[in-house]
Amino acid sequence: MSNIMLIPLQEMAPGQASAIRNSVMDAVVAKASRELALPENKLVIRDIRPYSDLAFGTNTDYMDTALSVDIWGAWQSSAASIDDGTAGAYRDAIVDGTTMADSRYVTLYGVRDMRLALNTQIDQDISLIKFDIGAADRTIWDLSKCEAYSNSISGMTSSPVVITPLTPYQISMYLIAGATVPYVEFIGFVVEPVGLLITP
Amino acid sequence: MNNAVNTTLIPVAELSPGAVAKIRNDTIAVVLAKVSAEIGMPTEKLVVRDIRPFTDLGWATGATIATAVSTENHWDFSLDDSETEGAFTVLNSTSYQTMADQRFIVIYGVKDRRMALATPIVQAMSELRITTGGNVRAIWDLQKMQAYPSKMAAVTNSPVIIPQNTDYQLAGYNGISDDGGSSDVVSYIMLEGFVVEPMGRVLSP
Numbered sequence: 001m002s003n004i005m006l007i008p009l010q011e012m013a014p015g016q017a018s019a020i021r022n023s024v025m026d027a028v029v030a031k032a033s034r035e036l037a038l039p040e041n042k043l044v045i046r047d048i049r050p051y052s053d054l055a056f057g058t059n060t061d062y063m064d065t066a067l068s069v070d071i072w073g074a075w076q077s078s079a080a081s082i083d084d085g086t087a088g089a090y091r092d093a094i095v096d097g098t099t100m101a102d103s104r105y106v107t108l109y110g111v112r113d114m115r116l117a118l119n120t121q122i123d124q125d126i127s128l129i130k131f132d133i134g135a136a137d138r139t140i141w142d143l144s145k146c147e148a149y150s151n152s153i154s155g156m157t158s159s160p161v162v163i164t165p166l167t168p169y170q171i172s173m174y175l176i177a178g179a180t181v182p183y184v185e186f187i188g189f190v191v192e193p194v195g196l197l198i199t200p
Numbered sequence: 201m202n203n204a205v206n207t208t209l210i211p212v213a214e215l216s217p218g219a220v221a222k223i224r225n226d227t228i229a230v231v232l233a234k235v236s237a238e239i240g241m242p243t244e245k246l247v248v249r250d251i252r253p254f255t256d257l258g259w260a261t262g263a264t265i266a267t268a269v270s271t272e273n274h275w276d277f278s279l280d281d282s283e284t285e286g287a288f289t290v291l292n293s294t295s296y297q298t299m300a301d302q303r304f305i306v307i308y309g310v311k312d313r314r315m316a317l318a319t320p321i322v323q324a325m326s327e328l329r330i331t332t333g334g335n336v337r338a339i340w341d342l343q344k345m346q347a348y349p350s351k352m353a354a355v356t357n358s359p360v361i362i363p364q365n366t367d368y369q370l371a372g373y374n375g376i377s378d379d380g381g382s383s384d385v386v387s388y389i390m391l392e393g394f395v396v397e398p399m400g401r402v403l404s405p
Binding site: 026050 | 201202203204205206207208209210213214215216217219285286314315319320321322323326327335336337338339340341343344346347348349350352358373375
């Protein structure tokens with residue numbers, strides 16, 4: 001059985017989020033170590049840079065203007081809203097033809113809705129999120145299920161999406177209305193050789 | 201458990217109960233032992249104290265990132281609205297980029313305090329980069345805390361240690377230089393960490 005459901009953080013047992021994170025990291029580090037032929041201690045696990053690592057928000061199918069900044073599609077003083085008039089359809093967030101960088105593994109195992117931190121709260125314009133990796137739809141998450149918990153709108157899955165080196169990928173957002181600012185961030189991490197970007 | 205170096209920042213809301221205390225206590229124990237060995241002093245002659253942002257770190261002394269260069273010990277400063285979006289800008293000026301002798305500063309997390317304001321503001325800094333000894337030690341995504349407005353804090357299992365007499369640089373990534381209008385944005389980010397140094401240097405508890 002493949003259980004790819006997104007589980008709201010508020011519906012998890014204490015410690016379950018940590019258990020998911022740790023087990024996902026163990027699995028991906030082992031995979032990267034094996035595939036790159038590097039010992040685990042030569043690998044680093046780090047935060048995702050949304051633009052530099054994932055090219056998130058670079059497709060005008062999703063954004064008004066393609067982003068070129070490391071933010072999760074919001075906060076920039078311009079070009080931060082979702083493309084208008086696109087309700088009721090998936091819109092691609094990554095520029096077409098994008099492939100993951102060499103020696104880099106990006107793993108996504110959850111999503112956070114960050115609009116709770118706004119002074120004036122806005123509606124969420126995204127309901128479903130679809131991940132297409134290597135030309136196959138790997139999972140569809142329903143972000144709406146997390147909205148019942150207004151003090152932490154986030155969810156995780158124990159079946160992560162792993163984007164492996166040189167693999168084509170696309171992340172598509174199903175829009176409810178269009179023309180609002182997206183405040184969604186993925187929970188995940190990058191595994192890559194020490195020294196490629198960071199030397200801890 | 202894997203053997204890779206895990207530099208990710210984890211929101212406190214996504215940690216198990218007690219995990220923050222464990223990270224803090226483990227980090228203090230490791231760094232105390234390291235300092236004791238390096239400066240040849242028993243741990244009972246060392247003190248672990250809070251960071252003074254300006255005096256110890258030179259926080260917000262970078263003339264490009266701050267509207268007014270800080271000379272005070274608080275974490276708040278106004279981000280210059282002419283700063284370039286989409287780039288790292290150094291937080292500590294060149295006058296404050298070498299750690300003092302017999303002082304070790306440890307950074308193991310970040311807090312975003314703007315939800316404590318009467319009117320919460322937009323967070324302009326999206327990432328924090330820490331460089332020591334010429335190597336980038338961590339790049340933390342500060343946005344991940346924002347899904348948890350009542351617990352806007354995050355910690356890491358891989359603390360960054362700035363040893364004595366070592367070059368260091370703190371840099372903020374400007375996701376937005378202003379709030380869409382014309383006013384500067386105040387940063388309410390603070391670093392979670394501590395100082396280890398010989399007793400009597402600043403404090404004699």
